Amino acid sequence: MMNTPQQVKNPTSSLKSRFITRFLGALTKINAEDPISSPSPTRIFQRYRRIKVASNKSMAYSVRSRRIWSRAMLSRFRSRRSAFSGRRSSVKTTNCTTINVTINENKTAKGGLDMQTDELRELVPGGEAMDVCNLLDETAHYIKCLTTQVQVMRKIVDFCHLSK
Amino acid sequence: MSGRRSGSGVSSISDDQITHLVFKLQQLIPELCARRSHKASASKVLQETCDYIRNLHKEVEDLSDRLSQLLASIDTDNDQAAIVRSLLM
Numbered sequence: 001m002m003n004t005p006q007q008v009k010n011p012t013s014s015l016k017s018r019f020i021t022r023f024l025g026a027l028t029k030i031n032a033e034d035p036i037s038s039p040s041p042t043r044i045f046q047r048y049r050r051i052k053v054a055s056n057k058s059m060a061y062s063v064r065s066r067r068i069w070s071r072a073m074l075s076r077f078r079s080r081r082s083a084f085s086g087r088r089s090s091v092k093t094t095n096c097t098t099i100n101v102t103i104n105e106n107k108t109a110k111g112g113l114d115m116q117t118d119e120l121r122e123l124v125p126g127g128e129a130m131d132v133c134n135l136l137d138e139t140a141h142y143i144k145c146l147t148t149q150v151q152v153m154r155k156i157v158d159f160c161h162l163s164k
Numbered sequence: 165m166s167g168r169r170s171g172s173g174v175s176s177i178s179d180d181q182i183t184h185l186v187f188k189l190q191q192l193i194p195e196l197c198a199r200r201s202h203k204a205s206a207s208k209v210l211q212e213t214c215d216y217i218r219n220l221h222k223e224v225e226d227l228s229d230r231l232s233q234l235l236a237s238i239d240t241d242n243d244q245a246a247i248v249r250s251l252l253m
Binding site: 013016017020021024027028030031044045047048049051052055056116117119120123124132133136137139140142143144146147149150152153154155156157159160161163 | 210216225227232247
């Protein structure tokens with residue numbers, strides 16, 4: 001029975017390819033909507049913001065709702081969208097606050113480590129509502145995804161340089 | 165678990181679990197993973213983790229900035245296939 005280990009797909013590489021496909025699609029769209037090759041600084045800044053959001057969005061969508069941090073990020077994007085269209089989705093925010101209060105009561109039992117995790121909680125999406133175990137686990141995954149993001153973006157930049 | 169002090173006993177997370185997760189993090193951070201066999205303190209790992217995440221955020225911003233200026237110079241639609249292929253290799 002030929003059962004090569006190559007048959008088991010590395011989960012990171014499928015995440016990476018999903019991210020690449022999404023992000024390139026977003027870049028194509030941004031490029032199509034703004035085709036002028038020497039735009040004003042304002043246009044460049046707007047484009048920069050769109051690219052940054054596209055990068056984070058592409059990664060969050062590629063992870064889907066498998067992770068607490070990606071779910072938090074996705075709901076952030078959705079509430080931003082509905083805020084623009086005038087609708088309020090305050091229900092989700094209320095729930096988060098309730099969870100936060102309960103967790104804080106448990107946190108004080110752990111002492112010094114919690115002071116340290118405060119900073120980390122602000123950096124990881126959804127970090128405020130996680131217990132320490134989840135926070136550390138989610139952070140590890142979040143870092144892996146961020147490094148993939150950076151790696152892919154670098155390669156695209158290099159490619160742009162090469163094609164010039 | 166008996167005989168192990170874990171604060172007021174409210175939390176069901178063991179210290180071992182946390183130590184293990186902190187060590188796992190340590191291995192992801194370039195600053196610290198050279199000391200693979202040597203466990204850095206939890207506070208050091210957390211501090212370095214925060215710094216590293218901030219650096220990564222900054223890199224995403226810088227690369228977005230560069231892309232915003234370079235983007236017009238390539239036709240991503242036609243080149244897309246070539247890019248995807250070279251990126252996935």
